[in-house]
Amino acid sequence: MHTNRLEKLRHQMMETGTPALLITNLKNIYYLTGFWGSAGTVLITADRQVLITDDRYITYAQSVVKDFEVVSERDELAVVAKVLKDSHISELAFEDEVSVAYYQAMQTVFEGMHLVPTSNLVMNLRMMKDETEIATIQRACQISDQAFLDALDFIKPGKTELEVANFLDFRMREMGSEAVSFDTIAASGYRSAMPHGRASEKVIEAGDALTLDFGCIYDHYVSDMTRTIYIGSVSDEEAEIYQTVLAANQALIAAAKAGMEYREFDGVPRRVIEAAGYGPYFTHGIGHGMGLDVHEIPYFSKTATDKIQAGMVLTDEPGIYLEGKYGVRIEDDLLITEDGCKILTLAPKELTVI
Ligand SMILES: [Mn+2]
Known part of the structure; x- marks a missing residue:
């Protein structure tokens, strides 16, 4: 598996005229070598690959890393x-995310050499997940699905957002x-109108909307899901925006498949929300790639004509936020296939009042 990734990377290096590549991003190093640690550097040339x-x-690295000099x-x-x-x-290519201090150290050590910043050489490979990666992400999604179902029994008026997040x-x-993929968002009542309202000490009250956006890391791969539920009751306007967001989320699930342009991936659900009159209140992008990172390429825009490909795992997370009142977001993780997509997050989405 890792040998195959190395071959693909070398092929990319050849195509871009890159004789040597220095990799410092630890997740890229894990992807290529299977080594997971806080100290690692990889050098790849046409005929050598070295993990430092x-x-x-060292003992762990020597036991897990095959095909690399360690x-x-x-x-x-x-x-x-x-x-x-x-x-x-x-000539040495390096990942352009290194710090200025690291770059300055490189300028000293590699004096007289041509240093070439690159972006996404490894990330481009990471965009398309293989079967092992998909199975691992699927397990992360199952864990968050079950945690959400269990939380439905736990959440009661009087609990704080932090208690629910914990x-x-x-x-x-x-x-x-092994960890959460980001700080869990639990935003109730007026706070649900903040797309990234981190859990606070606010007490959840009857009549509140509650948005939960959370995920976990399982064997290094993430899940990322959002559900919005209602405590005790739901107003007509809240139910209307809920159904609008759900329709947008489902429109993308129905349309997503390999070959769809990035601008359409964003446009299909956005048009559902615009048609309902809530366009200005959908204030963020539709989603992002995920895998070893909870946010990774591709990202979507209204103009990008690149095409999504089979094997990408992408989030579908439309939202409507009415400032000072309440908000709704529903987020699923989708595996793109040749003729459609597979939903990896399966927790229920029908309007739920508890
Ligand atoms: Mn997300």
Whole structure:
């Protein structure tokens, strides 16, 4: 599996005329090597691939990493410089997300070499998930689905948003997740109108809408889902915006398939909300890619004509936010296939009053 990824990356390097690539993004390193740690650097040339870590990780690295030279050395750039010198390479591509301090260190160590910033060489491979990745993401989604179902029994007027968030986080941990994929959002009443209202000490009251946006990390891969529910009762206007957001979410599920342009992926659900008169209140993009990161390429815009591809896992998260009153968001994770999509988050979406 990892060998295949390395081959694809080398192919991309050849096509872009990249003789050597320095990889410092730890998730990209995990993707290529299977090594997960806080200290790692990878160098790839036409005929060598080297993972540099330190003594804390060396035994583990040697046991999990196949097909790479594994070196323990705290001064990783010195190792890179030696490999490049031995191979007579004078141009080094690096990931453009490195810090200014790291770049300055590179300028010193690689003096006289041509340093070329690159973006997304590995991320472009990560966009399309293989079967193992899909199964892992699916498990992360099952865990969040179950945590949501359990939370429906836990949530009562009088509990705070933080108590609900903690319940979700704890349940996901109990079911085998290693962490949450981001700080759990639990936004009730007027706070539900804030798209990213992190859980607060606000007490949940009868008559509140409650938006829960959360996910977990399972074997390094994430889930990301949102459900909005109502406590005790729901007003006519709230029910109307709920059904509008649900219709937008479902319109995208019905339309999404490989070959759809990015602008359509955003446009199909957005037009449903615009037709209902709530266009100005859908204030964010429709979704994003997810995998090892909870937000990763692709991102969508109203003009992008790139096409979504089979194997992408994308979120479908339309929302309507009426400031000072309440908001609704519904989010699913979708696996794109050749002729449609598969919904990975299966928790119920019909309007729920508890
Ligand atoms: Mn999301």
